[in-house]
Amino acid sequence: MFCYNCGCRLSEHDFCTACGADVSLYKKVMHVSNMYYNEGLEKAEVRDLTGAVISLRQSLKFNKNNVRARNLLGLVYFEMGESVSALQEWVISKNIRPRKNIAGEYIEKVQANAGKLESINQTIRKYNRALTLCQQGSTDLAVIQLKKVLSMNPRFVRAHQLLALLYMDKQDWERAERELHKCREIDRNNLQTLAYLKEVEQMLMPDEGARQQVKRRKEEAVRYQSDNEIIIQPLNVKEPKSGGVSSLLNIVIGLAIGLAAMYFLVVPAAESKIRNEDQQVITRISSESDAKTARIQELESQAAGMNESMTEIQAQLESYVGVDGTLQNTEVLLHAVASYMEAEDKAEGAATAAAELESIAGKVNLEEMTEGFRRLYEAARGMILPEVAANYLEEGNRLFNARNYAEAAVAFEQAFAYDAGNEEALYQMAQSYRISGENEKAIAAYDKVIELFPDSWRAERSQNYRAQLAGG
Amino acid sequence: MINFEEELKKFHPSLEVEDAEDSIYHQDLTDMADMLIKKIVGAGQEIVRETPKE
Numbered sequence: 001m002f003c004y005n006c007g008c009r010l011s012e013h014d015f016c017t018a019c020g021a022d023v024s025l026y027k028k029v030m031h032v033s034n035m036y037y038n039e040g041l042e043k044a045e046v047r048d049l050t051g052a053v054i055s056l057r058q059s060l061k062f063n064k065n066n067v068r069a070r071n072l073l074g075l076v077y078f079e080m081g082e083s084v085s086a087l088q089e090w091v092i093s094k095n096i097r098p099r100k101n102i103a104g105e106y107i108e109k110v111q112a113n114a115g116k117l118e119s120i121n122q123t124i125r126k127y128n129r130a131l132t133l134c135q136q137g138s139t140d141l142a143v144i145q146l147k148k149v150l151s152m153n154p155r156f157v158r159a160h161q162l163l164a165l166l167y168m169d170k171q172d173w174e175r176a177e178r179e180l181h182k183c184r185e186i187d188r189n190n191l192q193t194l195a196y197l198k199e200v201e202q203m204l205m206p207d208e209g210a211r212q213q214v215k216r217r218k219e220e221a222v223r224y225q226s227d228n229e230i231i232i233q234p235l236n237v238k239e240p241k242s243g244g245v246s247s248l249l250n251i252v253i254g255l256a257i258g259l260a261a262m263y264f265l266v267v268p269a270a271e272s273k274i275r276n277e278d279q280q281v282i283t284r285i286s287s288e289s290d291a292k293t294a295r296i297q298e299l300e301s302q303a304a305g306m307n308e309s310m311t312e313i314q315a316q317l318e319s320y321v322g323v324d325g326t327l328q329n330t331e332v333l334l335h336a337v338a339s340y341m342e343a344e345d346k347a348e349g350a351a352t353a354a355a356e357l358e359s360i361a362g363k364v365n366l367e368e369m370t371e372g373f374r375r376l377y378e379a380a381r382g383m384i385l386p387e388v389a390a391n392y393l394e395e396g397n398r399l400f401n402a403r404n405y406a407e408a409a410v411a412f413e414q415a416f417a418y419d420a421g422n423e424e425a426l427y428q429m430a431q432s433y434r435i436s437g438e439n440e441k442a443i444a445a446y447d448k449v450i451e452l453f454p455d456s457w458r459a460e461r462s463q464n465y466r467a468q469l470a471g472g
Numbered sequence: 473m474i475n476f477e478e479e480l481k482k483f484h485p486s487l488e489v490e491d492a493e494d495s496i497y498h499q500d501l502t503d504m505a506d507m508l509i510k511k512i513v514g515a516g517q518e519i520v521r522e523t524p525k526e
Contacts, residue, residue: 064503128485
């Protein structure tokens with residue numbers, strides 16, 4: 001103990017040996033504080049936590065610097081689930097004595113585990129929320145919240161008490177009693193807990209007095225030992241008189257009660273069991289049916305997909321082997337080439353083959369045909385069409401010389417149609433038209449000569465003839 | 473017979489961790505020893521009270 005005036009250590013005297021100040025009262029105050037601390041410690045040791053809190057607070061009222069009392073108070077608070085109050089006491093204690101203070105260890109233990117601190121905070125928030133719900137009348141929600149709180153902090157006495165109060169309000173006396181017993185395990189002499197418990201026990205055993213009466217009556221019996229057996233003979237019990245009618249009546253009533261019990265208890269249970277079994281069978285069949293329906297739908301969708309595939313394949317097959325299919329066109333092409341090669345009259349064979357080639361050109365899109373087909377088609381055209389054109393040119397020249405200009409013009413037109421680079425055929429066609437008097441066709445043909453072969457002597461002549469026809 | 477409403481009034485919200493600091497700062501820590509020393513020494517004089525060292 002130190003002097004309040006100079007800070008020197010005090011001796012057994014009632015004055016300070018250093019400064020001479022009177023410390024008798026000061027010493028008494030310190031002793032009272034210590035006495036309360038000892039009392040608090042004793043109460044805490046027997047789990048009278050509420051009593052310990054009262055004593056320790058008293059101790060601190062006399063001496064706020066009683067670090068042991070403050071640390072113990074924090075520990076008691078912590079045990080009661082009042083974690084924040086505990087932390088407060090430990091923080092103040094640590095502040096009073098920064099070194100060699102167990103409060104520092106307590107704080108570190110709590111703060112070292114961030115999850116623990118968060119859990120403490122969550123617990124408090126939920127408890128406060130539950131209290132608000134109680135005040136708003138939402139007791140069911142409050143019960144749920146408090147159960148959560150107690151699952152996180154099972155030592156929270158106030159939460160147990162509030163939950164017990166809510167159960168009491170709902171007249172759920174067994175649960176209330178259970179909660180209050182938990183409170184008592186933590187804090188034995190909490191007055192609030194004890195008051196609630198008394199109320200609950202009264203509600204659970206309202207005929208306790210009557211029971212005691214019965215117990216006393218039971219005790220009113222004569223006991224004696226005969227050899228090795230203890231005989232207990234009750235005093236106030238009379239043997240019932242036996243009567244045939246009453247026995248029969250009792251048997252009948254018993255049978256009736258038995259039958260009624262059978263009807264009301266056993267039969268509904270059996271019916272319920274049968275219903276449950278039926279329900280299970282229906283559920284099983286329903287689930288199997290659902291599975292089969294799903295399987296059928298899957299198979300139907302597969303069948304539809306396969307039908308579509310089959311239709312596509314048929315369309316493809318048709319495009320190959322149908323009337324205008326690839327195979328048919330290939331056959332026509334091969335036939336055209338064969339007829340050209342086998343013909344004795346080359347001119348006639350070439351004309352037939354050219355006609356067939358033209359028919360193929362009208363029916364197929366060469367871009368979609370196979371490469372072999374395209375190559376054969378192009379080769380056949382390159383070989384046959386110029387020859388046909390040459391034949392028509394020769395025929396046209398013959399007709400032209402025989403002064404049959406109209407037919408000559410048609411022959412030249414054919415020659416030009418089969419060979420678009422045949423300048424002579426085009427020019428002769430224009431000449432034939434001009435001589436036969438078809439001036440418009442002649443001008444059109446001359447224009448083509450001028451356009452397609454502008455540097456030839458025929459173009460120059462075409463210019464002259466065209467000018468004459470246009471001028472005439 | 474316990475009255476639920478009356479009993480409910482005895483329950484108060486707990487202090488949250490965030491509010492603990494303020495609560496510590498605003499706590500009145502004046503004790504009997506402080507008042508006694510103030511009485512003995514007289515107002516205006518500085519009080520020397522040291523905590524025992526272990």
